[in-house]
Amino acid sequence: GNSVTQMEGPVTLSEEAFLTINCTYTATGYPSLFWYVQYPGEGLQLLLKATKADDKGSNKGFEATYRKETTSFHLEKGSVQVSDSAVYFCALSPNQGGKLIFGQGTELSVKP
Amino acid sequence: DTGVSQDPRHKITKRGQNVTFRCDPISEHNRLYWYRQTLGQGPEFLTYFQNEAQLEKSRLLSDRFSAERPKGSFSTLEIQRTEQGDSAMYLCASSLDGPLGYTFGSGTRLTVV
Numbered sequence: 001g002n003s004v005t006q007m008e009g010p011v012t013l014s015e016e017a018f019l020t021i022n023c024t025y026t027a028t029g030y031p032s033l034f035w036y037v038q039y040p041g042e043g044l045q046l047l048l049k050a051t052k053a054d055d056k057g058s059n060k061g062f063e064a065t066y067r068k069e070t071t072s073f074h075l076e077k078g079s080v081q082v083s084d085s086a087v088y089f090c091a092l093s094p095n096q097g098g099k100l101i102f103g104q105g106t107e108l109s110v111k112p
Numbered sequence: 113d114t115g116v117s118q119d120p121r122h123k124i125t126k127r128g129q130n131v132t133f134r135c136d137p138i139s140e141h142n143r144l145y146w147y148r149q150t151l152g153q154g155p156e157f158l159t160y161f162q163n164e165a166q167l168e169k170s171r172l173l174s175d176r177f178s179a180e181r182p183k184g185s186f187s188t189l190e191i192q193r194t195e196q197g198d199s200a201m202y203l204c205a206s207s208l209d210g211p212l213g214y215t216f217g218s219g220t221r222l223t224v225v
Contacts, residue, residue, distance in 0.1 A: 004154075032211050044155070044203070044216040051212070089154050093211030098143055099168060100211060102154030 002027045002094045006103035009087075013080055013110050021075040021106045023064075023090035031092040033057075033066050033073040034100065039086045047075075047088070080110045116217035118204050124223045125194055132190045133220045137206030141215070144187050146179055147203040148172075149219070155203055161187060194224045 007022040025031065035047040035057070048057030053068035062077045073090060090103040117136040125131050137144050143162050147155035158177070159169045163184035176194075181187040191198055201219040 034211070043218045044205075046214060049212065091154070098207060098210035098214075099145065099157045099160055100147075100155070100214070101157065104152070105154050 002031070002092060002101050004090050004092055004101055004103035006088075006090050006106050009105070009107040011106060011108050013108070015082055015110055015112050016079045017110075019075070019077040019080045019084075019108070021088055021090075021108070023073045023075065023103060025071050025073065025090075025092050027071075027092055027094055029094065030068075031094045033064070034091040034093070035062070035064055035073070035075050036089040036091060036102075037086045038089065038105075044089070080108070082110045082112055084108060085110045116204055116206050116215050118202075118217040118220050120220055121218065122221045122223075124225060127196060127224055128193055130190065130192045131194060131222065132188050133202055133204075133222075135187045135189070135204030135206075135217060137186070137204070138208075138215055139185075141206035141208045142184070143207045143210065144181055145205045145207075145214075146187070146189050147205065149201045149203055150199075158189075191222075194222075196224045198222060199224045 003026045032051045034049045036044045037047045048059040050057040050066035056065045064075045087105045087107045089105045091100045119134045145160040146158040149155040159179050161181040176192045179189045203219045204217045205214045207213045
């Protein structure tokens with residue numbers, strides 16, 4: 001079946017630290033991969049996406065590369081800010097129908 | 113365009129009562145999705161529509177749940193005979209091109225007491 005596994009949180013970092021949130025997936029075929037972010041009190045927002053192997057999605061200083069050989073889509077940012085504090089969800093879409101399968105989420109807290 | 117709207121934002125109901133939620137998608141979006149999110153978990157897919165046709169329904173969705181999108185615009189999600197385990201945030205999303213262009217609503221938080 002299709003599933004997504006994320007590293008457990010919470011993750012606590014100091015401002016300007018390097019961020020990695022691990023995400024691995026299981027899927028049949030060639031899914032599209034996504035990172036969504038949920039800021040406190042707000043709805044889910046798409047952060048970045050990749051639709052095929054070796055694609056790199058990027059947005060707001062965040063990056064993730066679709067690695068088919070390791071079935072991974074790890075989220076990285078070189079220098080986090082307090083405003084990046086949020087819950088991050090990795091997700092896949094197994095087909096063109098468009099349903100998303102989410103991981104359990106990783107809470108990030110950035111301290112000044 | 114005001115995005116995806118969900119109503120109500122919060123609903124408290126007694127066990128055994130029926131509840132209905134409404135979702136108004138972005139007007140030009142032909143696909144509409146429902147998800148359920150419990151505390152500390154990622155959203156779980158429930159069902160989706162393309163225009164007025166319900167194309168997929170999760171096995172998680174018991175017979176007490178039903179969704180409609182009668183004219184291919186707004187959608188309703190009804191839960192009959194609510195149980196405490198139904199307490200969750202119910203999220204609606206719409207898109208024009210499948211998974212690549214989702215917009216989520218802010219959700220309806222259901223509490224069953």
